[in-house]
Amino acid sequence: MVSRERKPPDDAAVGGMPSPSAGLPPLDEEQVEVLRRVGREWGEAAGDPAAWRRALPVEPNLGGFPAPAEIRPAAYGRHVRVSSLGDASDPRQPDAIEWDEEQGAGGTRRARAAHLLRRTVLGMPLRSSAIARERLRKRVALPVLSADALSSVAYGPEALLAVLVLAGTAGLAYAAPLAALIVVLMVFVGLSYRQTIRAYPHGGGSYLVASANLGRTPGLLAAAGLMTDYVLTVSVSIAAGVAAIGPVLPLAARSPVPLGVVVILLLLAGNLRGVRQAGRLFAVPTYAFVLAVALLIGVGLYQAAGNGFTAEAPAPSHATEAVTLYLVLRAFASGSTAMTGIEAISNAVPIFRPTEWRNARTTLTCMILMLITLFAGIMTLVHLTGVTPNHQETLLSQLAHHVFGSGPWYVFVQLATAAVLLLAANTAYNDFPRVLFLLARDWYAPRVFLRLGDRLAFSHGIILLTGAALLLFVAFGGRTSALIPLYAVGVFLAFTLSQAGMVVHWHRTRDPHRRRSLLLNATGCVLAGVVFVAAVVTKFAAGAWVAILAIGGFLLLTTRIRRHYDRVGEALRLHPGALELPATACSVPAASGPAPEAEGGGRQADDRGDTDEAEREEAPEQIHHLSIVPVAVLDLAGMRALAYAAALRQPVLALHVSPSDEEADRFRDNWHQWGDHLPLEVVVTPYRAIIAPMIHYIEALHRQRPDLTMTVILPEIVPRRRRYRLLHSRVAGRLRRSLRALPKVVVTTVPFHV
């Protein structure tokens, strides 16, 4: 079992608002208690804290040091200056220094170019305090949050009919009843989410609701469903959007894949910049789309009224399949993609103005009504005009052609459709990294997804989503019809689990309306479950297996990640006695070596305190040091490493790996001429390998004295310019990587700049 159940941080109650310190959760009380005990042990071993502070040769609080204008910008490397905000005496922040980014004027040319590129693409970094908490009024929130759901009517009806048309005219007869069924489904899922909004006023994503009420695995399954769904939302929306502007922009029709890739990359750049701040602007395309489709439906119905609402017969198509329950179910599952995106509002309750949950519910109701109107209207129009899906033109485009001809209104419909689909893809960019953030906070995903980028966006999650969506988009040739079978599986899995979670939730609470809510959520759960099962069964071979595989793989991966983190957490856990402690009186050379008598000046000598600590020689857990300095040549770099080692006043052993006996003798001679100041060991390596014998020698020393902490002090030549690195031995780097695996070996690199 999980040995260390980490508590989520306090602000988890806020439904997963991102926080810059999410990666550093506070300690719980037990841990604090352990910390105290470890501290007591430390104090007994290591002596007076005040002496340590007095010994400090620098003034660590740079609050008053030097005036910002005096600081040279980025003297070494590509980094910029610390500016001290407020003076050191500011009581609010006794010794905190703020760090401020500036246009790095210094650094290498390469670094400056990278900096410039970064700033051009991303803009200036934003302070953490700018994390968006702006509230939206309903008439802005509605278009922003419903773009995903409403845009689904651009491909949902087509997906439904594309399956039915396989059975010819007999199949198309099922269109009306299936559409009605989907509308019913929309109503119930909408009602279910109204309950969720009330129960989770801080935002109730499927992952949160499912994991809180059903437990770990269902939560992860819901997250897996959501995340595959978000990836698909991007791919499908971009594919459908590119298809929508095809008739208007010939380029899009000729090469949809490159165009789609460019659009996805623009989304990436925009989101890294943090476009989600531009909420208000996003209202335009959604309203335009709603207007366009409403117009289309209105004018279409008016025209149909002209000829007495007699449905035109669909173009005769010969049936390739019989009308079976399987076919009908498959059409139903495909058509249900019109519902994707319906969960967006319940995730985002906190962005509404107060009373948040009430406003959110109203908005949700509005959205559902609009969705139903558009969906039903389009299905009616399809019935009346008799258009059927074909590979050359989208259904919506056919309808628009039919109603408006090819004039500006037609172009308006197509452009509005493309715009809203782009917006829908952007919604996924908003939500995918947030789910990943929640998973990472619960140690189910790499911790790097907790990080907020320069522009307060979850850059890593955004990049991951882009990569996955690009892969899918390109692999499926940017065709909506090929991607649709993968869709809906994940989203209905998430719907089902989230509604099931709500059922458990209502079962547990004592809410006055709990019975009604429970009933609604249960109905939603059952309906979503049916769609999920139908989707899996009917679309499995057509591509749903990819989604299932992705969900399964995701579940496996997250559990393994969590297991690893648990194991690491256990290993990293503080407990009394776990630590080898520094001792005030070590057994080794600072004492037994060259200069036992502690004395001598230095600028701190005047305010040095007396050490009143009892010495604990018998403490079993003291650290014993040995420094090993591999020296190839007796040059300044090697000497400096030796001097560094000797100055630590711990025992030092110099190690020379020699390729031949003659060289070994020569080196020993030189060492003797130098004065034999430090113990030297020469290892002759008849096979010319350097790393391996060194590693093995150190390993052998470790076996001789397993209690020693060995510090390998490597001289390393660091040329100013990168391109000169090739000219120097890479032994230091390789040795460091190899030594990393050895127990109780610490690696120190003493750079020598040339």
Next chain:
Amino acid sequence: MVSRERKPPDDAAVGGMPSPSAGLPPLDEEQVEVLRRVGREWGEAAGDPAAWRRALPVEPNLGGFPAPAEIRPAAYGRHVRVSSLGDASDPRQPDAIEWDEEQGAGGTRRARAAHLLRRTVLGMPLRSSAIARERLRKRVALPVLSADALSSVAYGPEALLAVLVLAGTAGLAYAAPLAALIVVLMVFVGLSYRQTIRAYPHGGGSYLVASANLGRTPGLLAAAGLMTDYVLTVSVSIAAGVAAIGPVLPLAARSPVPLGVVVILLLLAGNLRGVRQAGRLFAVPTYAFVLAVALLIGVGLYQAAGNGFTAEAPAPSHATEAVTLYLVLRAFASGSTAMTGIEAISNAVPIFRPTEWRNARTTLTCMILMLITLFAGIMTLVHLTGVTPNHQETLLSQLAHHVFGSGPWYVFVQLATAAVLLLAANTAYNDFPRVLFLLARDWYAPRVFLRLGDRLAFSHGIILLTGAALLLFVAFGGRTSALIPLYAVGVFLAFTLSQAGMVVHWHRTRDPHRRRSLLLNATGCVLAGVVFVAAVVTKFAAGAWVAILAIGGFLLLTTRIRRHYDRVGEALRLHPGALELPATACSVPAASGPAPEAEGGGRQADDRGDTDEAEREEAPEQIHHLSIVPVAVLDLAGMRALAYAAALRQPVLALHVSPSDEEADRFRDNWHQWGDHLPLEVVVTPYRAIIAPMIHYIEALHRQRPDLTMTVILPEIVPRRRRYRLLHSRVAGRLRRSLRALPKVVVTTVPFHV
């Protein structure tokens, strides 16, 4: 000017025999003297050497420790055991340990697989003492060393005729005089090299001769010429070899490029294994080739005698160019490629049996005679049979068809040709890395080319040659005719410079035969120079510009490398007072900190000596330490780093970079609960960056106290398996790379294994 003219090691006189310790040249007397003085300074500052040795907590001489059979194989990582040869009391090697490679049974699965692959491809490593010094008798040395030169007749005559045929029958009339001219050239170049052999009995490569007699730049130019030539030898020989087996093996005719790539890769593998040891085996193809061509010429002449030596008229070809001096010169330059490889024997004098130079000269004469015979014979046969070069079939194959029909003799000629060309390519593998070795020894090439691989081959040079040859081969589509224009430029540049060097050599010496030798070498120099100029002028546009560019680039690169090494050498040079020295009594915390009274046990306490050194408090060059420990979380990894730092008993400052004020307060609270044992500084980073503020903080401390040596002690979590690395913060690695640029900052990594 060069500030530090490094002396080549003593064995340079041996003509560049590879030595495993070439990378570690001995110090000259001045350096030894400096070393002594630096040692005296050190002794005054750092105290009694004997105390340092007594303080050592381990027995460094593992000679007697533990018995080889007891050592666990490769307990940590992919490394194998040290076996001690001889016991510790062996007076010859007072404290040297030999390292012995074994089949590493331990280590990770990946490491074992890599090890297995390496051993399968390369075989077991060879001891340095196995460096081949076997001597060859003349009849073995001849085929081994002349494969390159003799194989040139497979493409030289064709290259000559291919130019002349452009001018139709009128052009072909120049074939005979040009061939005669080339034969004269061969005679003179051969005579010139006979002089070189006598003057440089230890091997006189063009680089050595030119740089010894003419100076730095001519030497480098000669090396550049040789090296581009070696790369071309591989490409041209393989291209010609693949073309030769084309008629026999249809695969080779259909896809010459993939086949050629495979052959080059096989050469790579073979040479990494060290095939050059297999000298004797190499005699077979050369003799077979000589036999085959001799037979061809003999039978051809016999057949021609049958019809009274009347030359058949060449197939009528319409002239595309007029016969100009330019065209004739170009044909001459192209035909001179038949001479490439002639220098091989003079490079390899030491491998002959004594008296080496005498045997080498005899062998050279033999080779030249054979070369002239084959070349003249083929040209005669071409004249008699009237074949002309075409794109479908090589000239040699046409001749063989003409003389032998398509029977087994034909196949024999083609296979022998292919085999000898392969061998010629292999010669380049032998010589290219050796030139690179010489350049690296003189600091003109990266030092890595000094290293002898597992099998005593210069692995890095072999890999570089393979890469360059592959690039050329693929870029030119594996066509001999496309590569030929690049050829000859480099080799004749090297010839010219080496002969010029010899002229200077004879001018300087007092050899009894000097006048005759000087005259011969001067003639050779002039003739080679003429060919060089002709090649550059006539073939410039056709491809020679590539070779010229390569030679120029090479010259530039080597000089810059040398300049960099000189600068580094100057910076690394020891001189008195250059070093900050360890002081027996530092001003800082081991003294002023927690535990000033040196006392305490440890296993070495009993034999601790008195320190009789005078303390030098006023020494200006003492090292003052400050350890900075970045701590993100107070877990075991962070604590261990803190304990490690504290145990060094130098001043310690803990540094926490906090993403928010709340987290900063929380961390400070925790630190206080732990007991405030060490000074802590918290830096708040409102932009969430971690590396940059840390770097900058450290930089600011450096400005505060530029004399301090700051050690940044980084805790780093090291998961056992590579794939888990992604799950952990990479801050430690990135910080290490960023800190590398800072002055007086030492980076220590305290690994925490999980």
